[in-house]
Amino acid sequence: MSGTDDTAYLSERLALVAARVRQAVTERRRNDPDPDDAFRGLYVSADHAERLAAVASTGVGCKEGSPAIHEALAGDPSLHPGGDEPRLLRLARRFGLTPLDVDFLLVALLPDVEARYEKLYGYLHDDVSRRRATIGLALELCGIPASAVTGRSRFAGSAPLVGGGLVLVEQPDQPYLSRPLRVPDRVAGYLLGDDTVDARLTGSAWPVGDDTTPPSDTAHRLGTAVRAGVRLAYLREQPGAVADDLGVAALLSAGWAVLRLDLDALVADPAPADVLTAAAREARLRGGGLVAGPVQALDPIGQPAHARLLRRVAEQPVPVLLTGTVEWDPHWSRQAPLLVTAAPLDEQGRARLWHTAGAARAADRPEGWTDGVDPARELAAYLLGPDQIRRAAQAADQLALFEGADRVDAGHLRAGVRGQNAGGLARLSRRIEPGVGWPDLVLPDRVHDQLRELALRVRYRDRVLGRWRMRPGGGRGRGVLALFAGDSGTGKTMSAEVVAADLGLDLYVVDLSTVVDKYVGQTEKNLERIFTEAAGVNGLLLFDEADAIFGKRSEVKDARDRYANLESAYLLQRMESFDGVAVLTTNLRANLDEAFTRRLDLIVDFAMPDVAQRRALWDRCLGTELPRDPDLDLDFCAGSFELAGGSIRACVVTAAYLAAQAGRPVRMADLVGAVQREYRKLGRLLLESEFGAHQPRGEPARVH
Structure with missing residues (x-):
């Protein structure tokens, strides 16, 4: 009318x-x-x-x-x-x-x-x-x-x-x-004909217009249930899913208007009851329902006022679709809700959204994405919901504009996706933006193949574990877990960084000092916080020196043994349900509990490099910018000094400082002196046979 x-x-x-x-x-x-x-x-x-x-x-x-x-x-x-x-x-x-x-x-x-x-x-x-x-x-x-x-x-x-x-x-x-x-x-x-939203709802609730995206089967079935009389549902969100979008699609498919209610803003308002009354009235005026979330913002456990407010939200006289990531507690409402799981988008669904986001770019920009870049493949490792994909696409386009590029490339896309990561995990671990690639790795072909297999598993896990249903039962998640075992300096951490770079993920190194706690049960709580945050972040989680917390269970002789075994048992269960990507590194593989290794998707053994690999490592670590003296004999260094890649890099850095002090290119004497210092640091013997004609001046070789 x-x-x-x-x-x-x-x-x-x-x-x-x-x-x-x-x-x-x-x-x-x-x-x-x-x-x-x-x-x-x-x-x-x-x-x-x-x-x-x-x-x-x-x-x-x-x-x-x-x-x-x-x-x-x-x-x-x-x-x-x-x-x-x-x-x-x-x-x-x-x-x-x-x-x-x-x-x-x-x-x-x-x-x-x-x-x-x-x-x-x-x-x-x-x-x-x-x-x-x-x-x-x-x-x-x-x-x-x-x-x-x-x-x-x-x-x-x-x-x-x-x-x-x-x-x-x-x-x-x-x-x-x-x-x-x-x-x-x-x-x-x-x-009088005015459809402007109530000013009292500014920042707390807003109407959602028609969505041209076809509703999923779950949204269609939920909409049918709402049309048949269901007035309360709880949509539990899995990582990579957006329950709000599912609720919106369901109400629209049922022919209802939609009003989104932000429970974070509601609980922060000094008069939440007034906001809730205005929101319900607005929904009824529009002939619609409420999509309200996240439920965890109210934290009803131990908060009687929040529990009462959540109950009031659930009992509004309009269809109410609550969303959240926590399990539903029956005490939160007098009416039993319809419980629906908001599953993550599958590979094909994400591909459609990326295509739509690319086609929706500004008219003065080239249509679609850059030639030769397939977002569905390049970003297959990311678990993103519809809102995140739209924001990531917008961020990628803005970054391309900022850089003056006429097209969006894979780097822009990945930067846009990384920008959707929450900051919670960064507060619990050390975030590293990968700066190395496959050419920087000097490893045997067997190890290279295993690392590429790890990247492959992450990239196609949604297809294999999801669409093809190859995930076993028992509450197993869709996570990918790998163990890198080998001596210190053999390239375990760098390999994790390379895999993260190949997948376009940030690397999050867990700081064990923030995890291990002397008080009983506190270590498990710290780990739970990390796993919970990691589930919502598109990143690779690295547990360095993992044997410190993934060690073997022992025979119980006293209370400390019992609590240590409880900690290991918790980790076994939590790793089973983990949906992210995690790499464990250890110098002492034998110290890890066998139950952990059974749950790993891949175990990569890093051995000490051979002569050819050491020669490549010396050359790679010296780089192209550091000036070299013609007397450098890298073949001698590779053949005489049995060092891992980390030690070789340390020697090169020391030699570079010596050359910088002298104001000249790096000489062989600098490298030999650096090796001598590295031997002492490692507690190794200084044998005259190893240094040969390049014996450091003024200091005869000794055997300790």
Whole structure:
């Protein structure tokens, strides 16, 4: 129905109220023993009131008639052609108002639509300061005795008119009949054709428009359930899923409008009950439901006030779809909700969203993504929800604009995705943005192949474990777990960084000092925080020196053994359900519990490099910028000094400092001196046979 037709119908109904007001003024004047009292209403005289009452107020003519006229207007097809329902009748239907409720609403609304009725109401009250209708005046104008329960009950807090937030009964300390009635601005605006969201909801709730994305099968089934009468559901969100989007799609598929309610903002508001009332009223005005989350923002456990607020949210008179990542507690609502799991998008679903996000870029930019880059493949390792994909695509495009690139490349896409990671895990671990690649690794071909297999498992886990259903039972997650075992300096941490770089993931190194705690049970709590945060982050989790917390269980001889075994048992269970990517590194593989190794997807053994690999490591560590003296003999260094890659890099750095101090290129003597220092640091023997002709000057070789 058009806004003009809505206003015309409302004007007809208000005209009936205006007629009742004029009649009441006439009766009051007729029965007034002193109608010419100059102080009647302080400054509104009887003659003035009579003149005001004689003026039409609604613009469409004030028709005299009986209270039954509104029923004729409701059924008159000429007032709302095409079967469209006037807003007033639509509001009455959605809020369950009786005809008497509608009359009370119009009595309270009239002075907000026509200012002259403020003075008339003041005259009828014999108090010019009382310019709004009171309960007593509303009952009088509608012909209801002041003592009639049928009329008084319509202003109870649980009645549709007041409980729905359509009319506010103010000044509760006043006598019942003297309490003023006020129609909220949002309700008045709605009846007059204004669809602007209630200002009280700014930052807390907002409407969601139609989504052109076809609803998933889960959303369609949930929408069917809502259409059939389900009024409360809890959508538990898995990593990589967005339960809010599922709720929105379900309500839209059911033909309902959608109002999103942010529970974080609700609990932070000083008057959350007022916000909730306004949100429910807004949803009902729009003929919609609420998608409210996240539930964990209220933290109902141990918070009675939050638990009561969550119960109020769940019991609103509209469809309420709650979302969150925690398990539902039956005590959170009196009504049992429909429990639905919001599963992560599959590979094909994410590919569709990436394609849509690429096609939706600004018109002055090249359509789609850059040639040769397939986001679905490049970003297959990421578990992203629809909102995250849209934000990541926007961030990638902005980064390309900032860099002056005419196309978005894989680097921009990955940077955009990394920008969606929450900061919680970074506070519990050390974040490393990978800066190395496969060419930087000097490892045997067998190890290279295993590392690439690890990257392959991460990239295609959604297809294999999800679509092809190759995940075993027992509560196993979709995580990928690997163990890197080998001596110190053999490239374990660097290999993890290379794998992360290949997948476009950040590397998060767990700091054991923030995990291990001397108090019983505290270590498990710290680990749980890390695993929980990691589940929502697209990154690679690295447990360096993992044998410190993944060690073997031992025979219980005292209380310490028992608690240590409990810690290991917790880790075994938690690693089973982990959905992320984790790499454990250790120098002492034999110290790890066999139960951990059984749960690993891949075990990579890092051996000491051979001569050819050491030669490549010396050359790679020296780089291309460091000036070299012609006397450098890297073949001698590789053949004589059995060092791991980490030690070789340390030697090169030391030699570079010596050369910088002398102001010349790096010489062989610098390298030999650096090796000598590294041997001492490692506690190794200094044998003359190893140094040969390159014996350090001024210091004979010794055997310790």
